[in-house]
Amino acid sequence: MDQGKKRLSFFERYLTIWVAVCMVLGVVIGRSFPGIIGAIRDFEFGENTHINVVIAVLIWLMIYPMMLKVDFKSVLGVGRRPKGLMITLFVNWLVKPFSMALLGWLFFKHLFLPFIGEELASQYIAGVIILAAAPCTAMVFVWSYLTDGDPAYTLVQVALNDLIMLFAFAPIVKFLVSGASGLTVPFSVLLWAVFLFIVIPLTAGSITRTVAIKARGIEWFEKQFLPVLHPVSVMALLLTLVIIFAFQADNITEKSIHVLLIAIPIIIQVYFNASLVYGLMKLFRVPYSVAAPGALIGASNFFELAVATAIALFGPGSGAALATVVGVLVEVPVMLSVCAFCNRTRHWFEEA
Numbered sequence: 001m002d003q004g005k006k007r008l009s010f011f012e013r014y015l016t017i018w019v020a021v022c023m024v025l026g027v028v029i030g031r032s033f034p035g036i037i038g039a040i041r042d043f044e045f046g047e048n049t050h051i052n053v054v055i056a057v058l059i060w061l062m063i064y065p066m067m068l069k070v071d072f073k074s075v076l077g078v079g080r081r082p083k084g085l086m087i088t089l090f091v092n093w094l095v096k097p098f099s100m101a102l103l104g105w106l107f108f109k110h111l112f113l114p115f116i117g118e119e120l121a122s123q124y125i126a127g128v129i130i131l132a133a134a135p136c137t138a139m140v141f142v143w144s145y146l147t148d149g150d151p152a153y154t155l156v157q158v159a160l161n162d163l164i165m166l167f168a169f170a171p172i173v174k175f176l177v178s179g180a181s182g183l184t185v186p187f188s189v190l191l192w193a194v195f196l197f198i199v200i201p202l203t204a205g206s207i208t209r210t211v212a213i214k215a216r217g218i219e220w221f222e223k224q225f226l227p228v229l230h231p232v233s234v235m236a237l238l239l240t241l242v243i244i245f246a247f248q249a250d251n252i253t254e255k256s257i258h259v260l261l262i263a264i265p266i267i268i269q270v271y272f273n274a275s276l277v278y279g280l281m282k283l284f285r286v287p288y289s290v291a292a293p294g295a296l297i298g299a300s301n302f303f304e305l306a307v308a309t310a311i312a313l314f315g316p317g318s319g320a321a322l323a324t325v326v327g328v329l330v331e332v333p334v335m336l337s338v339c340a341f342c343n344r345t346r347h348w349f350e351e352a
Contacts, residue, residue, distance in 0.1 A: 027245055064201040065229040072206060091273055096132050103265040108122075134305040135302060154297070197312075263329065263330050306327060
């Protein structure tokens with residue numbers, strides 16, 4: 001591919017700026033209109049469910065267009081280049097959530113405890129664990145493209161992660177959050193979050209993709225249908241962030257330093273997991289076109305699912321929800337730096 005032609009879209013290139021703008025806008029709205037924000041906050045599916053109706057609809061609108069991009073027939077090619085798949089699956093599910101639990105416990109329960117207090121420490125641990133337990137989906141296609149990653153491998157890995165999430169996400173979050181933070185995690189609420197934010201959009205996306213391609217063909221689906229829905233996903237993301245920051249207005253204005261403190265273990269975790277995958281790929285002589293997207297998949301997060309789950313479990317004004325939103329704030333600049341490192345070191349790997 002011609003490296004000179006590789007560009008992020010306007011929205012993706014400045015995602016961190018948009019998140020920062022949403023933060024400011026949300027805080028201003030939250031401080032200026034507390035009554036309206038309180039009414040929205042209380043609009044839940046049922047009493048004490050913590051599943052806010054407005055945010056649930058917006059998050060579904062975010063996730064559904066992303067699920068349309070995943071072709072689950074690609075899983076049939078799982079045996080292709082199995083070493084790369086096994087390495088990324090190992091790091092995604094057996095290293096990443098547990099290393100994040102350890103980092104969260106170390107930073108929030110010990111190093112940062114004097115600054116944040118016991119209650120918020122537990123909330124922040126829960127948030128970063130939820131973030132780490134949700135492997136990246138849609139955005140990884142962008143990162144893979146920027147590093148000349150193998151599109152087929154990337155697609156297979158994303159499809160596998162989505163399928164594994166159906167069964168592994170809830171028990172991992174339950175086990176680690178309860179153990180590392182000491183918070184009680186209602187498993188029934190967690191299962192509802194998985195059903196609402198994984199099963200429903202995953203099923204709807206798969207059905208829509210199959211029907212649309214059968215009716216109009218893959219070229220029409222990818223070049224005309226998907227681009228129409230992309231702005232819907234973008235607007236839903238931005239509106240969700242504005243509402244979450246409005247819910248968090250008091251926390252952010254009174255504890256603005258907490259955003260920086262939360263970002264530190266998240267950034268460390270990203271670089272640790274990316275380095276681990278990349279190093280294992282080199283050790284086992286996996287080609288660069290698999291190693292680069294593998295490192296990016298191992299490092300990035302499905303932050304839309306993480307935000308939704310944190311809200312469902314602990315509420316939109318919780319520290320856990322704030323921690324997952326900070327993950328959105330750091331996602332683009334950190335992942336772009338990983339992309340740049342991969343591009344500079346491709347000579348470390350043998351050609352496939």
